[in-house]
Amino acid sequence: MSPIYLYSLISMGGIAALLAAGLGYASHHFQVEQDPRVGKVEDVLPGANCGACGYAGCEAFAEAVVNGEAPVGGCPVGGDNVSTDIADIMGKDSESSDKVIAELICGGGIKETKKEGKYRGIQTCKAAHQVNGGEKVCQYSCLGFGDCESVCPFDAIEMGENGLPIINPDKCTGCGKCIEECPRNILLLAPYEAKTHIRCSSHNTGKVVRKTCEVGCIACGLCAKACPVDAIEIKDNLAVIDYDKCTGCGKCSEVCPTGTIDFDGQIIEKVEINDNCVGCTLCAKACPVDAIEGELKVQHEIIQDKCIQCGKCYEACNVSAVDLFYKENQ
């Protein structure tokens, strides 16, 4: 073998071996002591580095969690699964992260709305909104080109046959990208648990709404009157729901003459407390209208006149002492 090959091999091999040894030594010797939980927390996080938690990325969030600066349920994207996993690592109870999801507050699809003219421009909501507001007469309606669908990073939005986006509540992480994208501002973040949604954003008067959309809010105010907890308010010709107050009883959707209010659940007719009651007062604390009476450790009772059939006591009870009777044929 000619010496040049030999020298090449020896010198390059020598350099490489030396550097490898140096790096190996350094990685061992200069290792920064890091709480091993940081790595574990980071592993269970989604890893999208989306920043929805308010930290620079998943690693920064994991560090903050371990340092006790961020709540274990602080990752809105991961949802309850991730917060339980983090809680396991941290040895804490997970607090519900109050998952929020995007909701469409327009019910006027192709079938329900009146159209004027034909739009042949660029097929995006943004463009249509800038030109003349698309085909539908109602200037508050969903344009239906699916800008929200294309911007959603989690494939949670799909345009339905009726020209309205259908949001998959389990895939939606509440990141808010679609809300920013929507030129009509008809998407909002609502609690995942919320059962009642008023699907209209029109500030037009009832007369105008009646002519343009079958399911628009005509601001009749029946829902606001029917709501036992004053969660609905008529603002500028539109019924607006306060999700913090709403108990999900569904009474508003029953009275709505136009079917604007979407209620996903069963309407409760009567609530009773049975013999299982141990008198823990949890139900009384949960009741938004103080309709439950009873001494501590004595069976409680529901004052039927006050009861608004919201079912909060049923959710609060730990010993299945609350019976719900649903209305039939919903």
Place this chain on the structure above:
Amino acid sequence: MGEFSQIVLLFISTVLVNNFILVRFLGICPFLGVSKQIETAFSMGLATTFVMTLTAAATWLINTFILEAFNLPFLRYVAFIIVIASLVQFVEMFIKKTSPVLYKALGIFLPLITTNCAIMGLALLIPLNGYSFIASVVFGFGAGVGFTLAIVLMAGLRENLEFGDVPQALKGVPITLIIAGILALSFMGFAGMISV
């Protein structure tokens, strides 16, 4: 001319006359990529200066005592690449351990410049020019300072450009390239000032 004044002249000529970015057109990638804000541009410049000085020293040693001693100049590219890459890795770990503050300031930039052509160019220019060890280190340091100067100037210009009324067609990259060209043109003015 004494040796010291030679070194000073070499430094000035590397910073201004033969500026790595604006005259040699090396390291254009970070020059355009990390020059949106003066602050980050300066951090990038610091990290580059640091790596360049180290590279100059390390590659001179490797070149003189191994490659030239065994008459293997064709191995320069390979040898320099692995040396520079491992050196930067090593320094990164060292800084992370010893100075978290410095690591926060330079940390993210260090891996970015490891494989930059300005660094490689520097390593290859040293044996080409036949510098001594001290001259090489000064050359590396000067190249880093020149890089910092150019990138900070560029960042300052681009920051002001944010408020400028740029024609629609030139917004973004085009105007940046035009500015880079004008900046390079102005640096041409230094040509012939010193010849080392």
